[in-house]
Amino acid sequence: MNDNLFIDLESTQFQPEMKISGKILWALDKDPKELRLTLGWSTQGRGSSDHKAEDQLNWKTNATSGEETFEFTLPATPYSFEGKLIALNWELSLTAKKGKAQCQLPITVSPHGSAIELPVVNDERKRKSFSIGSR
Amino acid sequence: MNTMQKSITSKSAGSRIAGILFGLLFFGVGFLFCWMMAISPLLNVINSKDWIEADCVITSSKVHTNRSSDGDTYKIEISFSYELEGRNYRSDTYDFNISSSSGYDGKAKIVARYPVGSKKTCWINPEDPTHAVLSRKVPGIVYFVIPFTSIFMIIGLTALLGSFGLLPKSWSIPFNNARHKRVATEAKGTKQLTPKNSGIGKVLIITAVACFWNGIVSVFLFQVYKGFQEGDPEWFLAIFMIPFVCIGLLLILGIIHSLLSLANPKIELTLSESSPTLGQTVELEWQANKPLKRVSKLQILLIGKEAATYQRGTKTTTDTSTFHICAILDLENPALHQRGTVTLTIPKDSMHSFDSGNNKILWELAVDGTIHRFPDINDTYPITVRPLPSV
Numbered sequence: 130m131n132d133n134l135f136i137d138l139e140s141t142q143f144q145p146e147m148k149i150s151g152k153i154l155w156a157l158d159k160d161p162k163e164l165r166l167t168l169g170w171s172t173q174g175r176g177s178s179d180h181k182a183e184d185q186l187n188w189k190t191n192a193t194s195g196e197e198t199f200e201f202t203l204p205a206t207p208y209s210f211e212g213k214l215i216a217l218n219w220e221l222s223l224t225a226k227k228g229k230a231q232c233q234l235p236i237t238v239s240p241h242g243s244a245i246e247l248p249v250v251n252d253e254r255k256r257k258s259f260s261i262g263s264r
Numbered sequence: 265m266n267t268m269q270k271s272i273t274s275k276s277a278g279s280r281i282a283g284i285l286f287g288l289l290f291f292g293v294g295f296l297f298c299w300m301m302a303i304s305p306l307l308n309v310i311n312s313k314d315w316i317e318a319d320c321v322i323t324s325s326k327v328h329t330n331r332s333s334d335g336d337t338y339k340i341e342i343s344f345s346y347e348l349e350g351r352n353y354r355s356d357t358y359d360f361n362i363s364s365s366s367g368y369d370g371k372a373k374i375v376a377r378y379p380v381g382s383k384k385t386c387w388i389n390p391e392d393p394t395h396a397v398l399s400r401k402v403p404g405i406v407y408f409v410i411p412f413t414s415i416f417m418i419i420g421l422t423a424l425l426g427s428f429g430l431l432p433k434s435w436s437i438p439f440n441n442a443r444h445k446r447v448a449t450e451a452k453g454t455k456q457l458t459p460k461n462s463g464i465g466k467v468l469i470i471t472a473v474a475c476f477w478n479g480i481v482s483v484f485l486f487q488v489y490k491g492f493q494e495g496d497p498e499w500f501l502a503i504f505m506i507p508f509v510c511i512g513l514l515l516i517l518g519i520i521h522s523l524l525s526l527a528n529p530k531i532e533l534t535l536s537e538s539s540p541t542l543g544q545t546v547e548l549e550w551q552a553n554k555p556l557k558r559v560s561k562l563q564i565l566l567i568g569k570e571a572a573t574y575q576r577g578t579k580t581t582t583d584t585s586t587f588h589i590c591a592i593l594d595l596e597n598p599a600l601h602q603r604g605t606v607t608l609t610i611p612k613d614s615m616h617s618f619d620s621g622n623n624k625i626l627w628e629l630a631v632d633g634t635i636h637r638f639p640d641i642n643d644t645y646p647i648t649v650r651p652l653p654s655v
Contacts, residue, residue: 146654172623175583176572179620181444206447206651210615213585214572215623240652245615247570247587254565254589254632 132157132230134223136166141236142243143203149236150200153223157193161225164188168201168221170238175214209237212247283427291420298413302406305360306483312360312400313490315387320346320396323354325378327371330364339364340371342378346386348393355386355396361403401498402487443621448539449650455538457629457645463530467522474515481508525639529554531631533564539648543612548592548629551603559641561634562598566590566608568615568649571624584626588614598633616651 138151153166165187171180184201210217219238224231237244321344328341343356358374378384378398389395484505491498529552536547550564568588574581592608595601610627618625627649633641 145651172620174572174623175574177574177622179444179622181620204446205449205654206616207444207618207620208615208651210625212570212587212615214570214583215625217618217623241613245613247568247615250586250589252567252586252589254563254630 132225132228134164134225134230134232136221136223136232136234138221138234138236141234143236143238144240145203145205145208145238148200148202149221150198152196152198153188154196155194155223155225155230157225157228157230159228160191160193161227161230162189162191163226164190164197164223165226166199166221166223168203168219170207170209170217170219173216173218174212203238208239209244210239210247211244213249216244218244280427283423287420287422287424287427289420290416291424294413294416294420298409298417301361301363302409302413305362305403306406308360309400309402309487310483312387312389312397314390315396315400316348316390318346318348318386318388318396320344320384320386320398322378322380322382322384324356325375325380327368327375328364335366336368337364337366338368338371340374342375342398344378344384344386344396344398346388346396348388351393353388353394353396355394357395357397359397359399359401359403361405363405365405402484402501407504443619445619447617447619447648447650449654451537451650452539452648454534454536457533457535457538457647460628460644460646463522463526463528467519467526470515470518470522474512474519477508477515478512481505481512485509521639528633528635528639528641529556529559531562531564531633531641531643533629533631533645535647539650540610541650542610542614542616542652545607545609547605548608549603549605550593550631552598552601555602556598556633558635558638559598559633560596560636561632562593562595562641563591563630563632564593564606565630565632566592566610566627567630568611568625568627571626573622592629610649612652614649617648 133154133156135154136151137154138149143149149168153164155161155164165185167182168184169180169182172178183204186199186201188197207217209219219236221234221236222231223233239245322342323345324341324343326341328339330337330339339361340358341356342358343354345352345354347353384398386396386398387400484501488498488502488505491501532551532553534549534551536549537544540546548564556562566588567586569584569586571582571584574583588611590608592606593604615625617627627647629645629647631641631643631645635641
């Protein structure tokens with residue numbers, strides 16, 4: 130039998146400060162000891178990655194299969210966004226303490242439904258520090 | 265039975281202690297080696313300029329070999345006898361270098377110039393006649409030790425300052441990944457904005473860097489000067505110093521440039537809401553503290569940009585990409601104006617200010633003024649853009 134972990138949500142697009150509720154389901158070969166569901170975000174792109182766990186739920190269990198409900202309240206910020214250098218992605222991550230089973234579910238946190246897209250604007254200003262020539 | 269717990273763990277104390285220990289170790293070891301192998305010999309070289317010149321007789325002359333599992337190292341060992349005020353003395357100090365190093369041939373050539381029984385010139389410390397040397401030149405190893413140990417000291421100092429939170433965020437070492445500063449959601453009201461770099465701050469920083477740099481360079485320049493004055497120029501040192509002197513001159517020009525910038529008119533900016541939300545329209549009041557007679561063009565721009573910091577080898581680099589730029593004031597003849605009020609609207613479908621340490625969304629107002637044949641006005645005023653108000 131394979132290890133299976135699932136996160137069940139009705140939608141993956143959320144408004145900031147909204148409540149997220151759903152279910153986790155597991156069917157594992159061994160007793161997981163503990164299941165951990167983390168709500169967090171991480172940055173991807175040119176910069177060194179930053180990540181933060183905003184909230185976390187732990188279930189101590191010795192059942193090899195089962196389901197649990199969960200509820201998180203999203204913070205007001207940061208929004209999901211995608212720019213030329215940086216992308217910020219939210220996700221729910223479910224892991225079992227014993228064994229290697231894990232499951233990630235990307236979600237979007239934005240007032241507009243989808244991640245905010247940051248365009249590239251040509252900054253034509255010449256930040257020269259000294260001017261010469263005639264007026 | 266399943267039991268549920270809600271928790272968030274964070275780590276910082278452990279990584280801070282590790283940072284302090286790491287910093288102390290690197291800085292301490294770097295400083296100790298720099299002092300023993302470079303600064304102390306260098307101070308001795310400078311002090312020895314007043315030592316008494318005397319004749320001496322070489323009594324032994326050889327290259328001493330220190331054997332170790334990492335490979336052999338060598339040191340010049342020349343003993344000589346000399347006389348001062350009717351008393352005889354002996355010394356076995358060739359120069360002020362206290363360490364042995366690899367490279368046998370160079371040392372053997374020096375030893376060959378001092379055969380046993382030959383008469384040579386030595387310099388005697390007038391305060392302690394038992395201390396005398398045959399060479400007052402800067403030991404070659406100093407040129408290697410200073411840059412090498414400086415790397416250790418800079419790394420150690422950076423780690424120490426970072427551990428105590430004394431570094432600008434862009435310099436910090438990511439000991440942990442919880443440097444996210446959540447943007448405030450409350451309004452802050454009317455406020456005069458503060459420029460990112462104050463003119464005096466810039467002058468002080470450049471002056472401090474210039475003094476530090478030119479202070480070190482001047483020690484070596486003094487050595488070169490003395491060599492020329494005594495008719496025994498140190499050509500290698502003179503040529504070696506050229507790029508360092510050029511950097512020192514550029515830093516002095518930087519001080520002049522930043523001092524001239526202080527004479528520029530300062531534009532004071534006041535926002536009716538200093539932390540506007542996305543989509544909010546606010547009033548910006550601007551006022552020059554001096555007449556803008558010499559300014560031929562004045563612009564105030566609202567700029568939004570991404571800033572991503574990453575490590576490339578030992579170097580920390582920050583790349584930026586502009587995603588919003590909008591002129592909110594564009595005056596071709598600002599001499600006719602001294603103050604004014606404009607409105608600006610933060611785009612609604614954009615991104616609020618964000619700072620997670622390595623990755624940032626920055627909003628700022630940039631003031632650009634062109635002054636012919638003079639440093640231009642280039643000031644930036646960071647602002648915080650809050651998220652959309654809660655529904």
